[in-house]
Amino acid sequence: MSSFTRLRLLQVTVAAAFAAALSCIAPANAQSIAVVVNGQPILTSEVQARLALMKLSGGKASVEAARDELIEDKLKVTEAKRYGMAADPAQVEAAYASIAGRMKLTPQQFTQAIQQRGVNAQTLKDRITAELTWAQLVRRKFAAQIAAREQDYIGQAAGKADNKAIQYTLRQVVFVLPKGASDAQVAQRRAEAIAAKSRFPGCDQAVAFASKLRDVAVRDPVVRSSGAMGKELNDILAKVSIGGLTEPQRSDDGIEMIAVCARKDIADDSVFRQQAMDQASGKQVEEQAKKYLEQIKSRAIIQVRR
Numbered sequence: 467m468s469s470f471t472r473l474r475l476l477q478v479t480v481a482a483a484f485a486a487a488l489s490c491i492a493p494a495n496a497q498s499i500a501v502v503v504n505g506q507p508i509l510t511s512e513v514q515a516r517l518a519l520m521k522l523s524g525g526k527a528s529v530e531a532a533r534d535e536l537i538e539d540k541l542k543v544t545e546a547k548r549y550g551m552a553a554d555p556a557q558v559e560a561a562y563a564s565i566a567g568r569m570k571l572t573p574q575q576f577t578q579a580i581q582q583r584g585v586n587a588q589t590l591k592d593r594i595t596a597e598l599t600w601a602q603l604v605r606r607k608f609a610a611q612i613a614a615r616e617q618d619y620i621g622q623a624a625g626k627a628d629n630k631a632i633q634y635t636l637r638q639v640v641f642v643l644p645k646g647a648s649d650a651q652v653a654q655r656r657a658e659a660i661a662a663k664s665r666f667p668g669c670d671q672a673v674a675f676a677s678k679l680r681d682v683a684v685r686d687p688v689v690r691s692s693g694a695m696g697k698e699l700n701d702i703l704a705k706v707s708i709g710g711l712t713e714p715q716r717s718d719d720g721i722e723m724i725a726v727c728a729r730k731d732i733a734d735d736s737v738f739r740q741q742a743m744d745q746a747s748g749k750q751v752e753e754q755a756k757k758y759l760e761q762i763k764s765r766a767i768i769q770v771r772r
Contacts, residue, residue, distance in 0.1 A: 501533055502769040503540045512536060515589040522585050533770070539596035541762050546603040553598035561594045562587070572718055574645075604755045632692040634703060635728040637669050638685040639676065639711065643720035652716065659714040659721045668709035669727035683719075687727055703729075 500510040513532050520527035520535070546552060559573070566576035577587040641655045641662075658679070667675050669687065676682040692700050702712050703726055711723040 499771050501537060501771060502767075503537055504544065504767050506540060506544070508533070508536050508540065512589075515586055516593075518584045519589050519593065522580065522583055535593075537768060538759065538763075539593065541759070541766055542596050542600040542603070545762050546599045549603060549606065551599065551602050551606070553595045553602065557598055558591055558594050561598070562591055565590070570716060600755075604751070604758070607758065608751050608754055631732050632700075632704075633730050633732045634690050634692065634726060635669075635687050636690060636703075637672055637687050637725040637727055638683075639666075639672065639723045639725055640683045640685070640717070640719050641679075641714075641721040642681040642683055647720075652721070655721045656714050656716075659723060663711045663714070663723060666709075666711050666725065669725050672725060681720075691732065 498510045499507045500513045501508045513529060513536060516536055517527055517529060517532040520532055543552075562576075563573045566573045569576060569579070571579065580587065580590070641659045643651060643655055647655075662675075662679060662682075665675075666672070672684045676684045692703075695703075703724070706712055706724075706726045708726055708728060711725050714721045714723050716722075
């Protein structure tokens with residue numbers, strides 16, 4: 467598995483397993499030291515919290531596996547610090563919000579939901595932090611190899627790539643909801659959005675139309691290529707006529723619809739280049755990263771407390 471796709475897999479597995487409604491896991495309260503890594507302690511409570519996360523993620527879970535994962539995370543983050551690198555807190559929050567979004571929940575709602583299953587939000591954020599930090603470090607360590615492989619893949623398939631894409635001009639229409647809105651409020655605003663959708667006059671008159679409605683915001687137009695959007699959104703937009711709106715969806719700001727203002731065929735190789743970059747970050751670099759971690763572990767002082 468590529469080190470650069472592991473975080474995406476973490477996001478998917480946490481969301482999917484949570485959706486399957488796994489049984490609740492009680493958090494541990496013990497505060498004794500489970501292991502010391504280069505003088506840095508890992509508490510038994512941290513091990514139990516990571517164990518709960520592993521169970522929620524649907525993977526193979528054991529105390530030993532949770533402990534080993536924490537040891538590796540500690541080594542990854544510490545090694546990155548030696549090079550002055552650390553995960554951007556904003557990226558961590560964005561990744562956390564992405565997991566919540568897969569559940570169609572806000573980050574706050576997701577936090578409450580996983581807490582009910584014995585998983586603290588910080589436990590998941592710590593895991594995300596370690597993965598982001600490690601990916602950043604590995605990319606820097608093996609930048610030359612990654613760049614070379616990217617060019618190899620692009621060069622090998624340049625003549626085979628289908629670079630046809632669709633350029634969309636889009637506007638977001640948001641029926642604003644307050645934070646912590648009740649189910650009744652959400653249902654009411656969704657009904658209002660559905661009613662407005664059939665009367666939407668098109669992008670040019672969107673602002674004037676929204677001004678006659680209660681707490682409705684219309685964002686500035688944005689231009690997006692289908693190559694830069696996921697298949698799900700592309701499939702949705704393809705079914706919307708020019709001047710029409712997508713079906714209402716819950717977002718952090720309220721009930722959101724997207725207006726399709728214009729579309730045209732363009733040449734765009736962004737999808738192909740992204741695929742090439744993903745392949746370039748594949749097996750060879752993953753093997754190097756694995757060896758690198760083994761080297762770090764070999765020189766680490768790890769004391770497991772029994």
